[in-house]
Amino acid sequence: MKKPIRIGTRGSKLALWQAHHVAACLEQAGLASEIVIITTKGDVVLDRSLDKIGAKGVFTEELEVGLRTGHIDIAVHSAKDVQSSIPDDLELLAFMEREQVNDVVVSFQADLDLRKPGLVLGTSSTRRKAMLRRFLPNASTAEARGNLQTRLRKLEEGQYDALVLAYAGVHRMEYDHLIRHVLPETQFVPATGQGSVAIECARALEPALKTELHRILDHPATHVCLAAERAFLRTMEGGCSIPSFALATLSPDGATVHLHGGLISLDGAKLLEEAQTADASQAEALGIRIAESVLARGGQQILDEIRRERDA
Numbered sequence: 162m163k164k165p166i167r168i169g170t171r172g173s174k175l176a177l178w179q180a181h182h183v184a185a186c187l188e189q190a191g192l193a194s195e196i197v198i199i200t201t202k203g204d205v206v207l208d209r210s211l212d213k214i215g216a217k218g219v220f221t222e223e224l225e226v227g228l229r230t231g232h233i234d235i236a237v238h239s240a241k242d243v244q245s246s247i248p249d250d251l252e253l254l255a256f257m258e259r260e261q262v263n264d265v266v267v268s269f270q271a272d273l274d275l276r277k278p279g280l281v282l283g284t285s286s287t288r289r290k291a292m293l294r295r296f297l298p299n300a301s302t303a304e305a306r307g308n309l310q311t312r313l314r315k316l317e318e319g320q321y322d323a324l325v326l327a328y329a330g331v332h333r334m335e336y337d338h339l340i341r342h343v344l345p346e347t348q349f350v351p352a353t354g355q356g357s358v359a360i361e362c363a364r365a366l367e368p369a370l371k372t373e374l375h376r377i378l379d380h381p382a383t384h385v386c387l388a389a390e391r392a393f394l395r396t397m398e399g400g401c402s403i404p405s406f407a408l409a410t411l412s413p414d415g416a417t418v419h420l421h422g423g424l425i426s427l428d429g430a431k432l433l434e435e436a437q438t439a440d441a442s443q444a445e446a447l448g449i450r451i452a453e454s455v456l457a458r459g460g461q462q463i464l465d466e467i468r469r470e471r472d473a
């Protein structure tokens with residue numbers, strides 16, 4: 162019998178859901194696996210918002226060490242948490258089929274009115290904070306770090322009226338009954354990679370195994386979209402602390418990819434966005450083009466302002 166594939170993952174419930182999802186796909190294809198839990202800095206440092214921790218890859222670094230030492234064969238990440246450029250000795254082997262991409266509003270208040278004056282929404286995402294300031298100016302935001310269960314506990318304690326979260330995580334954790342509003346993805350454009358699971362491995366992993374894992378786990382349509390979004394993010398030099406957004410969609414026949422990407426200032430006052438369509442084979446070029454255009458149209462200034470504020 163072949164050795165089981167060691168799947169490295171963080172220990173949060175959502176991360177474990179993702180790892181078990183990978184294990185199930187492998188098992189269906191006849192491959193045995195085992196799950197290895199690795200704690201990351203992002204799991205430990207909970208008292209600071211992510212933009213303050215600053216370092217890239219807070220949810221991925223320790224997993225990447227595991228790939229290098231051979232402690233694990235593959236690492237499973239929320240695609241959204243994977244930094245835009247990964248080290249040369251590692252590669253992203255697969256992007257799994259994407260879940261519904263929207264952000265949602267989750268609350269214990271069944272009749273939650275988003276227009277209510279003084280509404281308090283929990284989120285630690287700079288993108289969500291900025292978009293809420295722009296599109297729901299009646300609401301204020303409060304920090305909500307920690308894994309989903311921690312945030313929901315804070316919600317239950319009454320620290321906020323509602324949380325703004327990715328549908329994908331809420332659904333995977335089976336909290337659908339608490340979803341009160343699905344935010345339109347045309348306005349609250351999600352972060353790069355939202356809703357997809359990324360599989361990372363060492364470049365040096367056995368080639369035959371890489372090919373097999375790619376065949377089993379990769380979803381080609383999602384992969385094309387993520388290529389466009391990640392090229393956008395890389396060109397933006399964003400990282401997770403920058404309120405940029407990018408959503409790519411593939412035409413039903415798979416021939417063309419449409420990318421909607423942009424950047425919003427922290428106070429929500431300035432919003433730069435752009436949407437274009439290209440041949441699916443040009444997905445990366447499309448991401449680069451849209452990011453360059455947004456940067457040239459004032460995006461660079463917004464980035465500079467954000468960095469100045471953050472480092473002040």
Ligand SMILES: NCc1[nH]cc(CCC(=O)O)c1CC(=O)O
Nearest residue numbers: 239241326327329330355356357
């Ligand atoms: N940054 C944390 C994170 N990374 C991935 C998800 C949700 C699931 C996903 O998008 O795959 C979340 C939580 C959230 O944004 O609500």
